[in-house]
Amino acid sequence: MAGVTSTPTTGQEPLRGYAKGRLRREEILDTARALFGEVGYRSASLREIAARCGISHPGLLHHFPTKEALLEAVLVRRDAVSEERFGVIRARGTAALRALVEIVAANAAEPGEVELYCVLSAESTAPDHPAHRYFADRYTATRANLERSLREAAEDGDLRPGVDPAVHAPVVVAVMDGLQVQWLLDRDGPTPTDMPAALRAHLDTLLTHPL
Amino acid sequence: MAGVTSTPTTGQEPLRGYAKGRLRREEILDTARALFGEVGYRSASLREIAARCGISHPGLLHHFPTKEALLEAVLVRRDAVSEERFGVIRARGTAALRALVEIVAANAAEPGEVELYCVLSAESTAPDHPAHRYFADRYTATRANLERSLREAAEDGDLRPGVDPAVHAPVVVAVMDGLQVQWLLDRDGPTPTDMPAALRAHLDTLLTHPL
């Protein structure tokens, strides 16, 4: 009879072969991202991640051969998701800056993303950290993107005179990073840091007219 | 005869009693601060700190009963040193902002201080971290100080119209924090982040005339 098999089901037919493996990998990546964000890469244990997924830690190592491989997969997927979500926006000048504020507003709704980035970037300042290169390269790229947006704003006459894109691009990046630390520390308090509002106020000081 | 005792000396007479203990404590605090800055509190081991001091780890625990007590002592001393070095400056308005730029310039010469602050503040965003309260309180106080300086600048007519001290105080704090991350990541590269220059440029965008 249909539904009667030699192995019990839990309301859903078990996924076969690759599909099941892919789902499990996704579950592990989600869980690893969360724990890396909570306690950092070094202090996170494979056993804890595995337990949260309901498997043993050698079971986890079947999907990702080493802890470093797991970290790399988390970072790669982070980039893939960001690219998919925001890469479409190829806005120019102040429009790109407006998009930036929206990204920050979206991040405030997803603390896991902010925790991961904030905790790992600080941890990875150690030269021998496995994510050191990743973050060093990423900051270089982010600064370059922002410098371009500021230059375009200057061309459009939207930048206040005396504002040097090369000098202020790192400052804008710093504002975003620094606000995240403050928000993570006081987000459960009475007056959490308003990240998008603060970033917008900062950008407005660079522009000839408000965003 | 003078100099001939039952215990050998190493060119210096061994310190007696409290003096020796105080020196050892200072050495442990210096070493702990360095390792906490390198790998964070959680990943730093008492054995590694003790080894760098040339003692066993139970020897270290004789001076600081637990790992948390060691962390607290490191943070307390950090505050004491900061207070001693900069607490004297009770400058007003733009003079306080100028002092801030000088503090950042001094920090760039002492990477250990920056590492400790940067790594521990990110690690302590976890609600159950032993330094969580410390950093949450410290950010609140820093923001309040900066807001006051900005308000004074406004009273003196040095603040650009439309710049709200309550909004921009957290932004200035964010700039200092964020620049530290970037500097720690690229300080050994070809073009390290110029923290004091960037901070000064940022402050100048808030003021009616350059610092």
Place this chain on the structure above:
DNA sequence: CCTACCGATCGGTAGG
């Protein structure tokens, strides 16, 4: 300050 030890936990492997 030491040696010696405790139970717990770590990343990774063996073998199935």
Place this chain on the structure above:
DNA sequence: CCTACCGATCGGTAGG
């Protein structure tokens, strides 16, 4: 995917 295990390391204690 599992159990069982490896050597290494953790914070802290016992006892001196």
